[in-house]
Amino acid sequence: MSRPPQSVAIDGPVLVVAPHPDDETLGCxxxxxxxxxxGFAVHTVFVTDGAASHPGSLQWSRAKLARRREREAREALRRLGAGEQPRTFLRLPDSGMPDPSDMRHAxxxxxxxxIVRDLSPRLAVLPWRRDPHRDHRGSWRLAMDAIDETGLSPCILEYAVWLDDLGVADDHPRPGEMEPVGLDxxxxxxxxxxxxxxxLSxxxxxxTDDPSGFTLPPEMIARLTGRWEAYWRPCGAR
Ligand SMILES: [Zn+2]
Known part of the structure; x- marks a missing residue:
């Protein structure tokens, strides 16, 4: 992306919500x-276990893949300098998050x-509310419900991962809904x-034993690893 009109301000603890292990890195x-x-605390919450990426693999059961993906997430945080920062794995089923009416959602x-109460974040970085991937939408809902429950009101930023690749017109921000902000x-x-x-998974x-298995598209990685990270902030928010 080119330089956005406004910059992200970081002035306190940060909550990061990642629908899957890898979204924390690609998105933010x-x-x-x-x-x-x-010097600020960053608590990353991994919502799903990420175990649905290779359903046809005989060598990688869901349980084995879930363990692997947690290890990868920990290593990614370490490489980002956040090896000592708190993280939580909620371990909801990848591609099978419970509906808001389900007790498991509650x-x-x-x-x-x-987590939000303990951290008291100044900034909550969430997946884009209408990302085409249902786990991303579900994770946004989950995080907003949790923040509402605490009565706290951190600044919200949302990051899109699949919007450019899979989104339809209605998935994009509507007029007056969001303003773009970026971080160099x-x-x-x-x-x-x-x-x-x-x-790596x-x-x-x-x-290598699941031809239908998921692979991050190289062009998507290239798009999300440039100089600017792109976010949306709800209009009217600080
Ligand atoms: Zn994801």
């Missing part, structure tokens, strides 16, 4: 590195609300690229 790895570098909201992550670009490489070379 530079912001994580920058916030930690400035349980996850309660758990995330506890030039100082962290190399760390972010190395953190992407920590997610999603890069095509580790799991």
């Amino acid at each position: 790895g530079g912001l994580i590195a920058e916030a930690v570098g400035q 349980q996850a909201v309660t758990r995330m609300a506890g 992550i030039g100082a962290h670009a190399q760390s972010k690229q190395q953190a992407v490489q920590a997610h 999603q890069l095509g070379s580790l799991i």
Whole structure:
């Protein structure tokens, strides 16, 4: 992206919500590195277990893949300088998050609300509310319900991962809904690229016995690892 009109301000603890392990890096790895570098706490919540990426693999069961993806997420955070920062794995089923009417949604909201209360974030970085991937939408809902439950009102930023690749017109921000903001992550670009490489199970070379398995598109990685990280902030918010 080119330079956005406004810049992200980081002035306190940051909550990061990642629908899957890898979204924390692709969506906001530079912001994580920058916030930690400035001395602020960053608590990353991984919502799903990421275990649905290779359903046809015989060598990688869902349980084995879930464990692998947590290890990759921890390593990615380490490469972003956030190895000592708190993180939580909610372990909801990848591509099978409970509906808001489901008791498991309420349980996850309660758990995330506890994290929000403890952290008292100044900034909450969430997936884009209408990202075409249903886990991303579900994670936004979960996080907003949790924040509402606490009564706290951190500044919200939302990051899109799949919008450019899979989105339809209605998925994009509507007039007056959001304003674009960006963060110059030039100082962290190399760390972010190395953190992407920590997610080896999603890069095509580790799991080779599932031809239908998921691989992060190289052009998407290139788009999300440039100098500027792009976010939307609800209009009217600070
Ligand atoms: Zn994702």
